[in-house]
Amino acid sequence: MNPVGLDIRNVALSFGDTPVLRDIELSVVPGEFFALLGPSGSGKSTLLRLIAGFNRHQRGEVLIGGRDVTGIPPWERNVGMVFQNYALWPHMTVAQNVAFGLEERRLAGADIRNKVAAVLELVGLADYATRRPGQLSGGQQQRVAIARTLAIEPQVLLLDEPLSNLDARLRVQTRKELVRLQRRLGITTIFVTHDQEEALTTCHRVAVMDQGVIQQVGAPMELFDHPVNRFVAQFVGTANLFSGTVRGEGGALRFASPQLGDIVLPAGLAAREGTGDLTFRPHAVRIGADDAPGLRLEGRVESAEFLGEFLRYELRVGESVIVADVPHARGRAPLELGSSVPLSVPTSEIRWVGSEP
Amino acid sequence: MSRGNSAIAVVALAIAAFLVVFLIVPIGTVIHTAFADGQGGYTFAHFVAFNEISLMRESFANSLFVAGMTVALASLIAVPLAYLTMRFEFRGALLIQTLGVLPLVMPAFVGAAAMQLLFGRSGSVNLLLNDTFGITLPLMSGLNGVVFVETLHYFPFILLNLSAALANIDSSMEEAAQNLGAHGWRLFRKVVFPLALPGYLAGASLVFIKVFDDLGTPLVLNVTNMLAPQAYLRVTSIGLEDPIGYVVCVILVLFSVAAMAGAWWFVRRRDYALVSRGGTRAPVRRLTAWQAALAYGWIGGVLLLVLSPHLGLLLMSLFKVWSFSVLPEHFTFDHYFTVFDDSARMIWNTFLYCGLAALVDVALGTAIAYIVLRTTLPGRQLLDHFVTVALAMPGLVLGIGYLRTFRGVELPGGEALTASWVIFVLAYAIRRLPYALRSCMAALTQVHPALEEAAQNLGAGRWRTVRRVVIPLMTGGILAGFVTSFITAAAEISETMLLTSRESLAPMSYGIYLYFQSIAGRGPGAALGVIAVVLVALGTYLSHRLVAANAQHRQGARE
Ligand SMILES: Nc1ncnc2c1ncn2[C@@H]1O[C@H](COP(=O)(O)OP(=O)(O)O)[C@@H](O)[C@H]1O
Ligand SMILES: [Mg+2]
Numbered sequence: 001m002n003p004v005g006l007d008i009r010n011v012a013l014s015f016g017d018t019p020v021l022r023d024i025e026l027s028v029v030p031g032e033f034f035a036l037l038g039p040s041g042s043g044k045s046t047l048l049r050l051i052a053g054f055n056r057h058q059r060g061e062v063l064i065g066g067r068d069v070t071g072i073p074p075w076e077r078n079v080g081m082v083f084q085n086y087a088l089w090p091h092m093t094v095a096q097n098v099a100f101g102l103e104e105r106r107l108a109g110a111d112i113r114n115k116v117a118a119v120l121e122l123v124g125l126a127d128y129a130t131r132r133p134g135q136l137s138g139g140q141q142q143r144v145a146i147a148r149t150l151a152i153e154p155q156v157l158l159l160d161e162p163l164s165n166l167d168a169r170l171r172v173q174t175r176k177e178l179v180r181l182q183r184r185l186g187i188t189t190i191f192v193t194h195d196q197e198e199a200l201t202t203c204h205r206v207a208v209m210d211q212g213v214i215q216q217v218g219a220p221m222e223l224f225d226h227p228v229n230r231f232v233a234q235f236v237g238t239a240n241l242f243s244g245t246v247r248g249e250g251g252a253l254r255f256a257s258p259q260l261g262d263i264v265l266p267a268g269l270a271a272r273e274g275t276g277d278l279t280f281r282p283h284a285v286r287i288g289a290d291d292a293p294g295l296r297l298e299g300r301v302e303s304a305e306f307l308g309e310f311l312r313y314e315l316r317v318g319e320s321v322i323v324a325d326v327p328h329a330r331g332r333a334p335l336e337l338g339s340s341v342p343l344s345v346p347t348s349e350i351r352w353v354g355s356e357p
Numbered sequence: 358m359s360r361g362n363s364a365i366a367v368v369a370l371a372i373a374a375f376l377v378v379f380l381i382v383p384i385g386t387v388i389h390t391a392f393a394d395g396q397g398g399y400t401f402a403h404f405v406a407f408n409e410i411s412l413m414r415e416s417f418a419n420s421l422f423v424a425g426m427t428v429a430l431a432s433l434i435a436v437p438l439a440y441l442t443m444r445f446e447f448r449g450a451l452l453i454q455t456l457g458v459l460p461l462v463m464p465a466f467v468g469a470a471a472m473q474l475l476f477g478r479s480g481s482v483n484l485l486l487n488d489t490f491g492i493t494l495p496l497m498s499g500l501n502g503v504v505f506v507e508t509l510h511y512f513p514f515i516l517l518n519l520s521a522a523l524a525n526i527d528s529s530m531e532e533a534a535q536n537l538g539a540h541g542w543r544l545f546r547k548v549v550f551p552l553a554l555p556g557y558l559a560g561a562s563l564v565f566i567k568v569f570d571d572l573g574t575p576l577v578l579n580v581t582n583m584l585a586p587q588a589y590l591r592v593t594s595i596g597l598e599d600p601i602g603y604v605v606c607v608i609l610v611l612f613s614v615a616a617m618a619g620a621w622w623f624v625r626r627r628d629y630a631l632v633s634r635g636g637t638r639a640p641v642r643r644l645t646a647w648q649a650a651l652a653y654g655w656i657g658g659v660l661l662l663v664l665s666p667h668l669g670l671l672l673m674s675l676f677k678v679w680s681f682s683v684l685p686e687h688f689t690f691d692h693y694f695t696v697f698d699d700s701a702r703m704i705w706n707t708f709l710y711c712g713l714a715a716l717v718d719v720a721l722g723t724a725i726a727y728i729v730l731r732t733t734l735p736g737r738q739l740l741d742h743f744v745t746v747a748l749a750m751p752g753l754v755l756g757i758g759y760l761r762t763f764r765g766v767e768l769p770g771g772e773a774l775t776a777s778w779v780i781f782v783l784a785y786a787i788r789r790l791p792y793a794l795r796s797c798m799a800a801l802t803q804v805h806p807a808l809e810e811a812a813q814n815l816g817a818g819r820w821r822t823v824r825r826v827v828i829p830l831m832t833g834g835i836l837a838g839f840v841t842s843f844i845t846a847a848a849e850i851s852e853t854m855l856l857t858s859r860e861s862l863a864p865m866s867y868g869i870y871l872y873f874q875s876i877a878g879r880g881p882g883a884a885l886g887v888i889a890v891v892l893v894a895l896g897t898y899l900s901h902r903l904v905a906a907n908a909q910h911r912q913g914a915r916e
Binding site: 052053054073074075076077079080081083084085087089090091100101104105148149152 | 527529530532533534535536537538539540543547548551552554
């Protein structure tokens, strides 16, 4: 089957008086592995269930392969959904679970058997056809849930936090298998998660959601390097953030904030006059004397956490604390607590996120 | 500490002894008698003899037919009712769930008399049918009547169990099926019903057992060719020596145990724990106009049927004559006056027996719950298992067991135990103990052990902890257990019929049965029935209030 695209236009949804989705605009291209990333309660599942037909929007339209699906019941959508708890039926064997959707499509018995065998083979569970879900491990259950959904050859595959019920080690491995599977089948896939690492490592593009609003859509690196607002900067990766005002003075730009005081911004920084946030990543902070153009500060070491690959320092600068990640080299001793050190952040690593006027 | 433990062991042993003497031994006696050859050996001869009597073979087949048909028809009423009210936006869902419980507050046979007048050969419905269409329906003749009465009486068991099971299914279980293309009837048949099967089976097996063992309904409807009436008639007419009665008892016990064990085994076999993992309830769907019209019409009809015995009873109690007429004639309160004159003694007996039995039940229930849940006494689970045996024991069997086991046993005053009121208290207490125990166990489970440890940490010994902390916190559950034991004992009829040796000992349930034996007694019998229903309803309401007040009290204590 040729992969299809998914378009969501201007969609709004509320439960009673509580708005849960607002002005959702999304365009997922055919064959794309697309992530919905956001904190719990941000409306990701609601949006996914809307696409599957379990929720009804009050405004806007949802198009699958160019066709408006509003009003089409879930059982006629051919959109495959993998539930967070897998929702495997305990009264059926693995094979019966997988065959269910094919039976509902009134396929011939032989076809059903062939397809079930093929899809169980695909997820590596060919030997488990006669088991019951209760006799499988969490990872195996998850693969049955995926196989059950893939069996109907859905136009779009929806995954609601598919890794959240697995333990940490299995999660990484399953994540990779999921990517391989998606690339191989080329099926348009929407992956819901609250874990930025999962979203960044697996998906072509990510939509970051908060409070029912899509904050930014972009490729993983784009989100990380060019967050459009404070929320995205903080939610995707770790960020040092300072709210304040930029004003021009004698050809240079100055930044005034309660935490850092009044400082001169390095020349060449892309900032406009007005209020907003100055942000840079912990790994961009350099400790020690440095001549490269950039922001220069003085900090006092408040804490040091050794995380193996790097050391995470908390450095007090004025009223605020800056987080700095320093790669660890063998044998190098950490900075002493309480000592004062010069800090610098290269201009290219600093981003000015202006507030909306 | 060790002194406390040995005291607990003594209490546990005393309870075990009580259960052995008044539960295990009587049942053992019944089974023993069915197999005893009279010379100290064992034989199957009585079973062969049973099989050679054509009336017995017929009775056996009839009992199976009636129980099976009742389960089928009760399912027909209960399954759609449960599904509609649990899964659809439905006005009056609460009303139906509440009204569905109403039939349980009186013995099945009380409704039977009223249903004769409404649906019998010359009852209101057939008179109307005959006048307008020239036909009559044999709704109440022979086995049909038993099936009809029992169906309307016992379908709530399936309704309640199935509703609870439906409420427990995680919504994703059904949504996954919809996502894969199922809806409507196929969704119900392939996913919803199989997932709710444990609840359905629990209800259905209970209905089967209750109907299979029921004595009052067939007798009031004059149907004697069933097993329970045969056992009763053999024992009361031929005598306690007749082995055939005991063979029937063994068959009743076997079927009870098999039905319960079967349902339990079936549910055990599959891993239903998966069903309710996530914990979101299935959303209620909206009915289309057509579906709504159909559903409301159908439910209206069912409600009318379900309430007809109650309405009929009320009419019977308030009118002078009602025969060969669609509606009764001549309003009167006379029947109630008659009852108050004649039967004050019976009402008093019911309060005495059921009150004492319920007291015994909550005392034993509290003690057993504590021993099982809070001590490490070896073999303590045995107490729980004994009580479960009582759940599967037909009242008829226990009654016959008592008569046989305790004949010749005399109370301190010289009165025979089986001819005194004490035997009622014992029999009711034993058979209602499972209800009280369940209630007490639930209550004690909710008391966090840390509350007891805190008391002990502050210097209270084991007994003082139980008295000052555990029992006060269990009050709600204990009261609920008391009321449940009381009202279900008040509605008991099988044991009661066997144990009532003279009229002055009879409780209300037997009184109603006696009244119904004659045409003239129907009015007063109905009046007594109405009084019983009102008392039971009041008791139920009171226990709900008490439990709610207690819960509120504890809520307050937590803040
Ligand atoms: N059926 C519902 N009725 C009312 N509120 C709901 C319903 N489903 C979700 N919500 C609310 O909508 C918000 C978004 O929920 P959800 O989409 O599940 O978030 P996420 O999946 O991002 O954690 C939450 O505040 C939640 O309480
Ligand atoms: Mg969610």
